[in-house]
Amino acid sequence: EPEVTQTPSHQVTQMGQEVILRCVPISNHLYFYWYRQILGQKVEFLVSFYNNEISEKSEIFDDQFSVERPDGSNFTLKIRSTKLEDSAMYFCASNSDSPYEQYFGPGTRLTVT
Amino acid sequence: QKEVEQNSGPLSVPEGAIASLNCTYSDRVSQSFFWYRQYSGKSPELIMSIYSNGDKEDGRFTAQLNKASQYVSLLIRDSQPSDSATYLCAVTQNTGTASKLTFGTGTRLQVTL
Numbered sequence: 001e002p003e004v005t006q007t008p009s010h011q012v013t014q015m016g017q018e019v020i021l022r023c024v025p026i027s028n029h030l031y032f033y034w035y036r037q038i039l040g041q042k043v044e045f046l047v048s049f050y051n052n053e054i055s056e057k058s059e060i061f062d063d064q065f066s067v068e069r070p071d072g073s074n075f076t077l078k079i080r081s082t083k084l085e086d087s088a089m090y091f092c093a094s095n096s097d098s099p100y101e102q103y104f105g106p107g108t109r110l111t112v113t
Numbered sequence: 114q115k116e117v118e119q120n121s122g123p124l125s126v127p128e129g130a131i132a133s134l135n136c137t138y139s140d141r142v143s144q145s146f147f148w149y150r151q152y153s154g155k156s157p158e159l160i161m162s163i164y165s166n167g168d169k170e171d172g173r174f175t176a177q178l179n180k181a182s183q184y185v186s187l188l189i190r191d192s193q194p195s196d197s198a199t200y201l202c203a204v205t206q207n208t209g210t211a212s213k214l215t216f217g218t219g220t221r222l223q224v225t226l
Contacts, residue, residue: 031211042218043157043201048211055211091156093214100145100205102214104156 002026004105006092012111013082021077021108023092032075033093033102034067036060043091049075082112115140119202119217127225132189134220136202139183145212146178146185149201151219157201161187192224 005024013019025032034046047067048055054067066078079086089109093102116139126132134148145164149157163169163176163185175188185204189196199219205212
């Protein structure tokens with residue numbers, strides 16, 4: 001069964017460093033998302049992406065964040081200058097045009113020290 | 114602020130019993146409703162979607178939607194210890210395009226032997 005994959009599973013970085021989180025959505029899906037979940041809190045939407053552009057972004061997704069689909073399979077989230085409060089699980093998700101169910105990858109645990 | 118509300122639990126049910134999980138949402142234009150299961154440290158796993166008023170059954174799971182009351186529920190019949198997890202209610206405004214999920218905080222279910 002097709003699934004969303006994410007790398008790395010765990011990333012440790014120092015405050016102020018840039019990180020890139022990578023995702024491979026399900027191959028026939030058209031819509032891509034990043035969510036994050038701070039430990040003990042709810043899953044929060046960051047950004048959605050369709051047709052090579054951002055469809056919607058949340059207040060969390062400020063100028064330090066960017067997304068890219070560099071080729072036909074990868075979808076990346078870049079954080080330019082990480083802060084302590086960026087420590088969280090980051091989930092990539094995707095869905096097709098129909099049905100609209102979003103499927104999540106296993107997540108990347110980002111730890112900023 | 115568009116909210117999705119869930120009782121955080123824990124909801125404790127004996128093995129073999131029916132577990133009933135509830136969710137209310139504030140945004141009347143919400144169109145699509147989902148239940149995800151999340152084991153500790155793992156990503157959300159889609160278990161049910163529902164788009165119209167009424168019941169939808171899939172194996173041991175039944176989702177119920179009442180748009181007039183802005184209420185969605187999940188019943189788990191013949192609960193098993195492996196059902197012990199946090200159940201996340203999620204809603205979207207749209208039935209198509211790149212549509213963000215708004216999550217509740219989740220209800221922790223414990224199935225006891």
